[in-house]
Amino acid sequence: MKYKQLTQVQNWLRPIVVGAAIGVVMVTYPAVAVAERLKDDSSLVTLLTQSVSISQNVKNERAILPARGREMVVYRSPSCSCCGGWIDYMKKQGFQTKVILTSDIEAVKQKYSVPDRLASCHTAVIDGYVVEGHVPVHDVKRLLQEKPNVVGISVPQMPVGTPGMEMGDRKDPFTVFSFDRQGRAKAFNKYPSS
Template sequence: MKHKQSMKIQTWLRPIAIGAAIGIVMVTYPAVAQNLGDNSLLGTPLGRSVSVDWSVNKEQTKLSATPKMVVYRSPSCGCCGGWVDYMKKQGFPTQVILTSDIEAVKQKYSVPDRLASCHTAVVNGYVIEGHVPVNDVKRLLQEKPNVVGISVPDMPVGTPGMEMGDRKDPFTVFSFDRQGKSKVFNKYPSS
């Protein structure tokens, strides 16, 4: 009699235990939850096997730590492609949007004319204008100042994407706000 009662309790508790385990897995391993889609295991009849992919996509995990960057650039600009490649190598996942009206993008994101360059990027709500070095982008994202973004105006030789041998022109990275006011964010002397 005790054995039958014990089996009834086990049968009754099994779906609860499975549901709790699945909840823990879904919270701990969101990729697994994503793979399950609409086929929730909670409604799976007992005894039915379910296949779950437990592998971890290392590339996806690595990139999730660095925010996605959207880069607007002209289709004919080669140095913009050089900067995008540089940012990708530094771990920033990028989406490139080719546009023939880059000026409209600069106006949309409040880039002052005097700080304009050849491409405009947006990452975590900040604007990155021109050939800004990755350390300045990382600093901006870490410090989170109350600015619209940062810029390297024009296209100084020696900046990322504008390499020409050993030549490096001095340049300044500026921060700017919605009113167009700018401040020095970083300075790079010539070498």
């Protein structure tokens, strides 16, 4: 191999080897201790700091994303068409949905302790939590990540602009509520009108 080619290969491999070494060091030592040991070489300290930052961002992003294929059971009335829009939306976000058609949706809501004032057209259950109505996927993911001590979350009624209730550019303001077994509700997230 010619000297020029050898130099090119070395230059190409250097970031890979350094990255792998930093990965091994980061697993072995806390990042702060490694930074202290590498003070003399500012480029390695910078590289280490960036690696920690990127690693933390990836970890945080993974934490809020549900595993692909997580199953959600959705109870809905056979006559409700907007429920299908929300179900399709959740499927596109990676959730598997098992749909159960029922003519007695009120009995489902009572079974899962959904307060009357927070009721909507369909009721979903995932990981032991209730998701009532046209709740945006971000709020479902947050619920599954934070695991609060609640029965579930709800978007009461059917506000225009929520997933499955789209009507052009129109978006009504709405609130996602969390609720407990005693029917106490509090705001989980708020969406202004656009």
